[in-house]
Amino acid sequence: MSATPSLRLENKVAVITGAASGIGLATLERFVEEGARVLAADIQNEAGRALVERFAGRVRFAHCDVSDPPQIKAAIELAVAEFGGLDILFSNAGHGGSPAGVQDFDAAGWDATHAVLLRSVAAGASFATPHLIRRGGGSIINTSSISALEAGWAPLAYSVAKAGVLHYTKVAAAELSAHRIRINALVPGFIATSIFGRMFGMDTPQAAALAQQVAQRSGVANPIGRSGQPLDIAEAALFLASDASGFITGTHLTVDGGITLGPRHAWDPSVPGPMATALGLSPEQVAEMRARAKR
Numbered sequence: 430m431s432a433t434p435s436l437r438l439e440n441k442v443a444v445i446t447g448a449a450s451g452i453g454l455a456t457l458e459r460f461v462e463e464g465a466r467v468l469a470a471d472i473q474n475e476a477g478r479a480l481v482e483r484f485a486g487r488v489r490f491a492h493c494d495v496s497d498p499p500q501i502k503a504a505i506e507l508a509v510a511e512f513g514g515l516d517i518l519f520s521n522a523g524h525g526g527s528p529a530g531v532q533d534f535d536a537a538g539w540d541a542t543h544a545v546l547l548r549s550v551a552a553g554a555s556f557a558t559p560h561l562i563r564r565g566g567g568s569i570i571n572t573s574s575i576s577a578l579e580a581g582w583a584p585l586a587y588s589v590a591k592a593g594v595l596h597y598t599k600v601a602a603a604e605l606s607a608h609r610i611r612i613n614a615l616v617p618g619f620i621a622t623s624i625f626g627r628m629f630g631m632d633t634p635q636a637a638a639l640a641q642q643v644a645q646r647s648g649v650a651n652p653i654g655r656s657g658q659p660l661d662i663a664e665a666a667l668f669l670a671s672d673a674s675g676f677i678t679g680t681h682l683t684v685d686g687g688i689t690l691g692p693r694h695a696w697d698p699s700v701p702g703p704m705a706t707a708l709g710l711s712p713e714q715v716a717e718m719r720a721r722a723k724r
């Protein structure tokens with residue numbers, strides 16, 4: 430007779446920012462399935478209210494613009510008031526931010542992007558910490574991006590903010606470890622969500638439709654041969670939130686279907702490598718030369 434496995438987040442309370450859509454929403458769904466009660470913090474009021482109805486008693490919503498630290502504090506305090514404490518903070522809200530590059534630097538756009546993507550992470554951890562200490566410890570998870578690791582994935586201000594998230598996570602872990610608070614970052618690859626449509630100025634339904642197209646077509650972009658789904662990141666967030674990752678802090682988990690494992694020619698034989706390109710050889714010619722060398 431096998432015992433029923435216990436839920437991985439039983440009796441835990443989580444705050445998730447950006448919980449109304451994409452990665453945050455998929456994570457909220459998984460956290461609730463695993464027994465957590467969740468405060469969903471987002472700027473999308475209608476979607477937030479729908480979540481409260483859908484998960485009656487297990488989810489509360491706070492309108493929270495994460496670029497404004499007092500709103501993050503209020504959302505965390507609401508979670509504590511409603512659910513009796515806090516165990517997990519998932520600082521995940523985000524958007525594409527300023528599209529400016531090096532030469533068209535725009536101070537206001539840079540600051541606004543960093544307020545949403547980086548300052549919110551620092552503010553959230555700061556406000557959550559006293560509550561996590563009261564519970565004897567907890568887990569903070571911050572959403573970074575592959576644009577923190579490599580150029581070419583996102584605009585400049587976004588990429589630098591996401592790199593800041595990684596380093597913040599490491600340095601903060603040193604201070605928080607003494608309180609048994611673990612803090613880690615997630616590094617998602619190319620995940621089919623509304624973020625791309627929003628970057629192109631689309632409204633919610635249009636952005637959702639584009640996300641579906643990305644889901645159907647982006648498999649070719651990833652070595653693993655399928656598109657990245659919000660659930661892929663949610664499963665990693667669940668791991669980092671749960672006791673299964675109890676010895677992991679100050680680091681990051683890349684969840685990208687292998688897209689950053691190397692240049693495309695490393696995993697796609699139809700794409701010529703740098704030597705073939707330099708010599709003007711096709712992949713077929715390179716394969717033929719290799720075969721001849723083996724004989």
Ligand SMILES: NC(=O)c1ccc[n+]([C@@H]2O[C@H](COP(=O)([O-])OP(=O)(O)OC[C@H]3O[C@@H](n4cnc5c(N)ncnc54)[C@H](O)[C@@H]3O)[C@@H](O)[C@H]2O)c1
Pocket residue numbers: 446447448449450451452453470471472473493494495496521522523524545572573574575616617618619620621622623624625627
């Ligand atoms: N989708 C990807 O390919 C990808 C890759 C790497 C990192 N990320 C990161 O993942 C996180 C989630 O994005 P997603 O892909 O799920 O996109 P999404 O657009 O589906 O979800 C983002 C959520 O954040 C909310 N949000 C935006 N600005 C906010 C603000 N100022 N205050 C509060 N909430 C705000 C939105 O309303 C939305 O619900 C972001 O931090 C994003 O940068 C996404």
